[in-house]
Amino acid sequence: MSRTDEVVDGIKRMILDGELGPGDRLPVEKDLAEALGVSRGSLREGVRALSILGIVDTRQGDGTYVTSLDPGRLLSPMGFVVDLQGDGSALPFHHVRRILETEAAGLAATRITPEALAEARAVLDQVDDILREPTVDHERFIESDIAFHRIIAAHTGNPVLAALVESLASRTVRERLWRGLHEEGAEERTHGEHEAIWRALAAGDAERARLRMANHLLGVEESLPRVPDDLPDDDA
Template identity: 45%
Template sequence: MSVTDQAIEKIKDMIVSGALLPGARLPNEADLADLLGLSRSSLREAVRALTAMRILVPKQGDGTYVSGLEPHLLLESLAFAADVSQGHTAHQLLQVRRLLEPPATALAAHNVTTDRLLELRAILDRSAGEISIEEFVELDIEFHRLIADAVGNPVLSTLLGILSTHTQRLRIVRGISHAPAREQAHRDHETIWRALATGDAGLASSASAVHVAAVEDWLANGSTTQAPDSDPSAS
């Protein structure tokens, strides 16, 4: 383990033990380095790394603080790794998404409000129009985000957002060559919406599973080997 990694672990141990509570200000650099038996340069590297993880939060002119440590905020640091993933790694992320999103959609069927259904309906109507790929992807992201948020669990919402980022979705849409692809994705969304509107959790889960599996199949086999009526164009 590198010196910087050791420094990171020592600061994390202070947080886990309660010596540093969420929202607490770190001691000044010299005192903390002495307390942990670290060089000031190693401590600085550790603080930078923990800041990138959102465990620590620097405040201009006021020192560095432990963040609120909310899980959904800490998980956002994984988004970059998901964003740049391709090939086998991207496929693995979709496998995890397939495990999480169908039951989440089923839960949403029990919790979704009339206002949320109207928001989803408006997104579907807009996505059926003559819009650019970028606009379609933005609407697709919003559609799935609203469904995940209906569950009322910000950790779940963040995880699902990480598992299929804007870059991934845009890459998928641009990579598919068949014209009916976007229409098929829109039909999948319509099926999911109808299941939510009727409170049918089983259908909501099944429709979501089919939708994600279509994207997963495209990544596994490539867009040129798919039949036109089975290509996904978004996630």
């Protein structure tokens, strides 16, 4: 185990043992390095690694603090992993997304609030306006698509599930934009599928919500293998 790994493991152990909790300030550098049996240089490297992982936050002139340890923050690096995959590798990630979001829709159907339903309805109404324009604004459409799915994930009652959905769902923008630009009627179909999902949520019908979400994401999934490998970066 490298010295940096020892720092990461040591601070993690302090958190797990209750010596440090969310929002707590880490001991000063000299004391913490001595407690972990490492040099200050190794300590700094370990702290930087923990910062990238969202576990600690270094504030200039104030010290280093344990973050809220919120699942959304801790799981956000997964989105970076997805970003590094080429278009040809997108399908396995979408398989996972479909499984997670199908269950998310079922959970949300019994837990979503009237306020969240109204928010989702407003998003869909905005899409109606977008689709009525002479030239569809594809980027606005995709932003609304992401917002709709985010509302559902946020009301599953499971913050870990919501964080996983966020990491996967918001990283398929490139593929969905290609569909909108190159597949006739793709955005209208997507909007209709969203409407069906919303009606199931509004009815509190968990099984129908799962079915509608699975049907919607299967359609997206079937389009992914056709995304060309040489899609220009400025279309992303």
